[in-house]
Amino acid sequence: MKKAAVAADDDLVEYGFRRVIITITAVLCALLEIVDTTIVNVALTDMRGSLGATLTDVAWVITAYAIANVIVIPMTSWLSQQFGRRNYFVASIILFTVCSFLCGNATNIWELVAFRFVQGIGGGALLVTAQTIITESYPVAKRGMAQAIYGMGVIVGPTLGPPLGGYLVDHYSWPYIFYINIPLGIIATILAISFVRSPKYGEKLKSNQVDWWGIALLATFIGSLQFVLEHGQQDDWFNDSLITSLSVITVFGLILFIWRELTYKHPIVNLSVLKDGNLRIGTVMCFILGFGLYGSTLIIPIYTQAILGWTATDAGLLLIPGSITTAFMMPIVGNMIQKGVPQQYMVAVGFLIFFFFTFVMYNNMTPDTGTEHLFWPLILRGIGLGLLFVPITTLSLSTLKGKHIGEGAAFTGMMRQLGGSFGIAIITTFITRWTQEHRVNLIANLDPSKYEVQQRIATMQRGFMSKGFSSNESLQKAYQALDYSVLKQSTVLSYMDIFLYLGILFLCCIPIILFIKKGKNKVNPADAMH
Known part of the structure; x- marks a missing residue:
């Protein structure tokens, strides 16, 4: 056979x-x-x-x-x-x-x-x-x-x-x-x-052997989960009855789906493949990779447009050099794998480089950041992603055999997508909450009785008066401009926090690699789906 x-x-x-x-x-x-x-x-x-x-x-x-x-x-x-x-x-x-x-x-x-x-x-x-x-x-x-x-x-x-x-x-x-x-x-x-x-x-399976209940439960719990992640922040999470109801459906749908797939003779998704330790660790790392990939792809364009005032096209073009770097890295990484370079080392270095990317972004973010401050960090991101994707995938599948490799590949793909969904949901939630928190803290330090604050308001008031506004209108506009400046700075601080914690998350992944067993290195994902 x-x-x-x-x-x-x-x-x-x-x-x-x-x-x-x-x-x-x-x-x-x-x-x-x-x-x-x-x-x-x-x-x-x-x-x-x-x-x-x-x-x-x-x-x-x-x-x-x-x-x-x-x-x-x-x-x-x-x-x-x-x-x-x-x-x-x-x-x-x-x-x-x-x-x-x-x-x-x-x-x-x-x-x-x-x-x-x-x-x-x-x-x-x-x-x-x-x-x-x-x-x-x-x-x-x-x-x-x-x-x-x-x-x-x-x-x-x-x-x-x-x-x-x-x-x-x-x-x-x-x-x-x-x-x-x-x-x-x-x-x-x-x-x-x-x-x-x-x-x-x-x-092929006959129609009466098809796992229709498995399909229905999979669609129910995944669909509910994805909706909760996409709409949770804008609907105020569990204060919204629909989000709460769908969260309950997600949990019970997942439990019933697992039970169905473990007990049915012809399951739509073979969960027994997750008995493999490398695949379990690999799915976690794929989840975190998706979190970092899609999360950073979301927040960098938003930051450049909302804070720096760039156009959508310019914000998108900023990501291109890093993408070209990743594309350049891929064949190099593939060649290194063929030559037997330990993939655990590549994954560790990839997580470390991604951490350095987030650390540099954390230090470079201001309301006046220029292209020159973002170019090299994004090149670092491209190198890190290049070192992560292929080694994580091949390590995840390295101890699987035959058709189980395809089933494992489906899990890694799904977890990468879900990681992206979780990343976007969590990042947007914390940007909103941390911006409000930083704004409160910054306003607390703006004491109107301080000489420096009075001087800044007076300077802005004179600036508006020179444009033809009355004294009262100019004072009101000065306060509005100061409030906008505080909001902008608090938003930048929230983005800095996001990059800091994202970097810590990737740094914490490095010890997980120690739990990966040595597989057959020459992974054959093409045995998949047989």
Whole structure:
């Protein structure tokens, strides 16, 4: 049986032109999916005005896509087996592309949200399936490099979204952030049909054997959790009855889902794979990696736009050099893995470099920070992420065998996405709360009886009077300007706190690496989904 499985894997290895085309197809599909998670962020204001939606309504454009993504990722292995990997992959690309067209033509906000949810179902499937296809196309000795090539799309994608979205919105209109997917989706579909092959699967399950309850419970608890994370801060968390109700549903849904998957003969998600110690540690590290990746991708553009007054396009372009650095690092890391460099060391160095990035950002943040203060820290971030993604993934799967590798890959992908959701929710919550706290503390130090405070108010008052305002109007505007200055400074202090604690979180991850057992180093994620 083992020899047959190995022979089947060898049959899927590609060479020359075919492998290049399959690699391009898989990376293109991974990029399409991940760019779409962030490209809409800079277009929400335009969507809101065009479709006559409220801020709460338009936030569902992001939430619906994220919920669908996280629901479908752990089901990907099972769905590939049921329908055949190539068929499932091609169908996912077509679904994603058609829904991109429908999103661009939506006439109201709820049409757009519905199409984004279905688009997320197609997109989430692309991630894990693309990873499996690209790795199994390479011989075992070169699969570290294959993971590195795939990793370029996963790490670079989130930072390409904002500048690309900003450019399309500024020069065209918001539907074009969806229309841009259509030609790329058509090309990817043709290439996938022509070149991608499916492995031979075992017997498919009959309809009465399908874990329908598992699917329903997975969708219920993941969907509820994602909603709570996306909307918790703006709805005041557990002071809101809907958030409280969905939190209870999340907990009970998770408990019932675990019970169902552990007791059913044909589970939709094989939880027994988590008995592997390396995978358990790897899922924790993937969660933290997603936390840092998506969290920092969120707060840097917000900081540069809200505090420094940059445009959306400029804020997005700031992230590009760091992304290029990560892309440059990926093949180097893949080559190091092939040469047998211990991946634990790479992960430790990656976490340490990410800590240095957060420490430098903590020290450089002011209301007047320039590009020159942010460029090199973001290069450091790019190096750190490059050293983390591939080694964490391969270490997580290093002691798994056969089809369990694909099931493990689905868990690492899901935890990275969930880490991003938790990161964004926690960071936005603490920015709001710490800004209020710092504002109270700063105002407490602004004693109107102090000579320095009186001098500053008088100077600002004279400045407004020179522009033609009356004495009383100028005094009122001086107080408003001082209050704005305090708010701005308190916001900067909250961002500094975020970077400080984010750095400490990554520093604390280094000792966890000691618990990883030595695996077979040459990981074969392509045994996945057999």
